[in-house]
Amino acid sequence: MRRVHEAHGKCPFNEEGNMAKSDRRRTVERPKGIFHTALLKWRWPVPLRLAERHASLYQLFMWVYISSLGCHVGYFALLSLQPYPQPVVINVFGTLANVLAIVLHRKGFLNAGLLMLAVPMSIKAALWEYQLGAGGGFEYFHIVAVFFICIAPMSRFNRLVFSGLLLLFYMGTQYFVSPIYFVSYDFMSLASIVNLVISATFIAVVAVQIGWEAEQREKRYRRDLRHDQLTGALSRFALQEEGARMLKQGGLGVLMIDVDHFKAINDTQGHAIGDEVLVELTQRLRHHLRGSDQLCRQGGEEFVALCPSHDRGGLRHAAERLLLSINSRAFTLSNGQLLRVTISIGVAQGGPASSAASLLPDLLHRADQAMYSAKRQGRNRVVSAWNAGTSAVSSTIVPSASSSNTSESDMTGPGASALQLAPRNSTDEQRSAREIYLLKR
Numbered sequence: 001m002r003r004v005h006e007a008h009g010k011c012p013f014n015e016e017g018n019m020a021k022s023d024r025r026r027t028v029e030r031p032k033g034i035f036h037t038a039l040l041k042w043r044w045p046v047p048l049r050l051a052e053r054h055a056s057l058y059q060l061f062m063w064v065y066i067s068s069l070g071c072h073v074g075y076f077a078l079l080s081l082q083p084y085p086q087p088v089v090i091n092v093f094g095t096l097a098n099v100l101a102i103v104l105h106r107k108g109f110l111n112a113g114l115l116m117l118a119v120p121m122s123i124k125a126a127l128w129e130y131q132l133g134a135g136g137g138f139e140y141f142h143i144v145a146v147f148f149i150c151i152a153p154m155s156r157f158n159r160l161v162f163s164g165l166l167l168l169f170y171m172g173t174q175y176f177v178s179p180i181y182f183v184s185y186d187f188m189s190l191a192s193i194v195n196l197v198i199s200a201t202f203i204a205v206v207a208v209q210i211g212w213e214a215e216q217r218e219k220r221y222r223r224d225l226r227h228d229q230l231t232g233a234l235s236r237f238a239l240q241e242e243g244a245r246m247l248k249q250g251g252l253g254v255l256m257i258d259v260d261h262f263k264a265i266n267d268t269q270g271h272a273i274g275d276e277v278l279v280e281l282t283q284r285l286r287h288h289l290r291g292s293d294q295l296c297r298q299g300g301e302e303f304v305a306l307c308p309s310h311d312r313g314g315l316r317h318a319a320e321r322l323l324l325s326i327n328s329r330a331f332t333l334s335n336g337q338l339l340r341v342t343i344s345i346g347v348a349q350g351g352p353a354s355s356a357a358s359l360l361p362d363l364l365h366r367a368d369q370a371m372y373s374a375k376r377q378g379r380n381r382v383v384s385a386w387n388a389g390t391s392a393v394s395s396t397i398v399p400s401a402s403s404s405n406t407s408e409s410d411m412t413g414p415g416a417s418a419l420q421l422a423p424r425n426s427t428d429e430q431r432s433a434r435e436i437y438l439l440k441r
């Protein structure tokens with residue numbers, strides 16, 4: 001917008017704040033001029049962005065490549081039966097260029113690949129006409145296919161000009177026919193049929209391959225969508241899917257887990273260490289969940305454990321077990337320090353429900369309220385909100401840490417919530433990260 005404004009030296013907006021129609025037209029990204037397009041360094045003929053955007057076009061290119069390879073190979077096989085060496089040599093080069101084009105295409109050099117396909121094809125078609133006096137039908141088919149894909153993103157005018165050039169090329173090759181070698185009509189007919197079969201077989205093979213690749217890609221996308229990249233826990237998207245599925249099957253316990261004073265870890269240790277803590281936290285939580293439970297990362301330092309269960313007592317114990325798994329043993333950081341981390345957990349339970357549309361958000365909301373209640377009460381504890389429609393706290397548990405480590409058990413409890421940092425093997429130098437956190441504020 002600014003560019004238009006500067007270029008025309010006047011404000012493109014009228015008094016009502018609307019842009020004049022002519023200016024609106026100017027702001028639309030227009031394809032560059034024809035000479036710019038034609039002379040575009042190695043990138044000519046510019047289909048890169050188009051192919052990147054559209055996977056289907058990418059596949060279309062691949063089809064053209066493979067069918068043209070079939071065409072090369074087919075002619076090579078047939079012409080080698082003839083006594084003329086030149087067409088055979090041309091085909092060998094054509095085949096090699098085509099293989100190189102496929103390799104380039106698969107490596108992501110789409111334009112270079114296309115160029116490697118189209119240029120030898122055009123040369124071959126022209127020589128075909130010149131030497132054999134036979135219409136290079138297959139070559140033209142591929143040239144035209146590549147050509148039309150390439151000019152698709154251009155303006156209407158440019159498309160017209162380039163189509164005209166292609167027509168001139170074709171007419172030129174027809175006009176300058178002066179056959180050197182003579183191939184019988186029967187032979188060329190047979191050659192065409194064999195070529196068609198070979199090309200069709202190549203296309204069929206590639207179609208299967210492309211289908212398989214698309215399936216794998218789809219699986220990869222889905223896996224990425226369902227998993228958090230940092231921790232490997234299920235994503236927020238998967239949380240909805242899994243929650244709905246579990247609720248249909250029976251009762252569901254929702255444990256909302258939030259790391260206490262996580263910001264202080266980031267602020268004092270850096271984000272990389274914060275990430276490390278999240279990863280180890282996930283591993284510990286997973287280790288202490290049952291096989292049928294699912295751990296999801298809701299966002300930031302907030303996790304949700306979905307536990308299929310009707311048993312409220314059991315859920316409370318599960319939450320307590322998770323709490324202890326985190327606060328009873330310090331985290332060993334990559335910078336050599338030991339870090340005490342605590343979490344707060346809110347628990348809710350409900351279901352089964354045929355439709356999870358309303359119950360799941362309600363369970364998540366109640367668990368969230370309970371978790372915030374745990375935060376308000378001093379953190380490092382479990383709070384449950386069993387009754388629907390209320391965020392009333394029905395029970396609070398503050399577990400004690402493992403008695404085997406006295407320095408660690410000192411840290412737990414309501415008075416010593418949040419984090420504690422300690423240099424390795426030094427209990428004297430222990431320092432509460434919460435203190436650091438409070439100082440920083």
Ligand SMILES: Nc1nc2c(ncn2[C@@H]2O[C@H](COP(=O)(O)OP(=O)(O)OP(=O)(O)O)[C@@H](O)[C@H]2O)c(=O)[nH]1
Nearest residue numbers: 258259260261262263264266271272274275300301
């Ligand atoms: N390292 C790291 N930090 C994150 C990530 N996602 C969110 N955070 C940080 O997590 C911190 C969350 O801070 P707060 O929401 O204030 O929560 P808190 O410090 O844990 O405080 P309480 O929850 O009240 O105990 C913010 O500083 C975020 O920048 C992440 O993927 N990696």
